[in-house]
Amino acid sequence: MRKINRTREETKVQDVIAHPDGIYAVDSGYGRPQLAAIHLIVHRGRAAVVDTGTNASVPRVLAVLAALGIAPDKVDWVILTHVHLDHAGGAGSLMCAFPAARLLVHPRGLRHMVDPARLWEGTMAVYGPERAFQLYGRLVPVAEERIVPATDGLTVELGGRALHVLDVPGHARHHICVHDEFAQALFTGDAFGISYRDLDVDGRAFILPTTTPTQFDPGAMHASVDRMLGCEPQALYLTHYSRVGEPARLSADMHRLIDTFVAVARAARGEGVARHVEILAGLEQVVREEAARQGWALGEEASVDLMQLDLELNAQGLGIWLDSLRVREAAAA
Structure with missing residues (x-):
């Protein structure tokens, strides 16, 4: 070195x-x-x-x-x-x-x-x-x-x-x-x-x-x-x-995108693999839209490819959050 x-x-x-x-x-x-x-x-x-x-x-x-x-x-x-x-x-x-x-x-x-x-x-x-x-x-x-x-x-x-x-x-x-x-x-x-x-x-x-x-x-x-x-x-x-x-600029984007990710998860239907696939597809679309909004250097599809593992793990995490949310909501009902 x-x-x-x-x-x-x-x-x-x-x-x-x-x-x-x-x-x-x-x-x-x-x-x-x-x-x-x-x-x-x-x-x-x-x-x-x-x-x-x-x-x-x-x-x-x-x-x-x-x-x-x-x-x-x-x-x-x-x-x-x-x-x-x-x-x-x-x-x-x-x-x-x-x-x-x-x-x-x-x-x-x-x-x-x-x-x-x-x-x-x-x-x-x-x-x-x-x-x-x-x-x-x-x-x-x-x-x-x-x-x-x-x-x-x-x-x-x-x-x-x-x-x-x-x-x-x-x-x-x-x-x-x-x-x-x-x-x-x-x-x-x-x-x-x-x-x-x-x-x-x-x-x-x-x-x-x-x-x-x-x-x-x-x-x-x-x-x-x-x-x-x-x-x-x-x-x-x-x-x-x-x-x-x-x-300050990045924190505003963080707040907006946290809410967007949550909305994607809440909109998903079904259970198990079907729900996971729907959440993942929703996150991929968010990345495409963000690439267009921000003018990312890689462009839309290349950005999705770059983040594929991240999006897969994010979709898993959102699914787990949804399950825990349902448990809490059922307990409060």
Whole structure:
């Protein structure tokens, strides 16, 4: 890996983007290029890792840290926005590599880091056992004494740089984001949706909610988007994929599209596979309409193709939400 040029505000070096304020985006290698980012925060010779990718991502993180001159014992924090495995699958392996680091994770996710068995069962239910192992490998547990519960309002420090925890459910009940005062930025995981660089037009980013299984809650997602915007960030760092600006514009699109996704789900008829197919078709049409509305670089059909896996998982999540909604409505009747 070539030395990272820190004199430019944003420089690509292989699978690394050097952003302002000591923030680096490392392509996790998950799925395809620029699908999932691992963010490094480097400050006064110390480092934090925000989301970890999978076990296969670990050599990439170590290589970038070495290129930046950060030894493994100078990594103070491994921070998980949530424990879905494209964000947290490599956490246990990275903790083995960083002897002084502590793992910061939502209290609801803590037990899954100590004992990943149930997390693995849920992943197999979505992908099947063979595909799950191909994607994520063997999950490595983390000793409980090395874990700090990421409670709402908690502040941790990185070389004197304050990182504040916000509890932001909606995508998952165990989801946090991190407010970095120094950078005037938020690390949002999936709580502020996804924004693929393939769709950008002249550097202008676009956003879509992610409703993947199994804990989508539209009301909570709306509230979390408003709470994040209330921090008045200048930039958002999304796992899918990295830095976006114009938070006010993107939050308006998030609110509109959350409601649109919900409307698609509520309009679906039937049960089981038939309902799923109808929701999926509805989401594909939303993407086509959004591509036309926003003038995405890829156009309508190419955008649908790019997002096919996301749309499949979103449709699954919306179906699970519908089922839980019906149970709640029946109980209240």
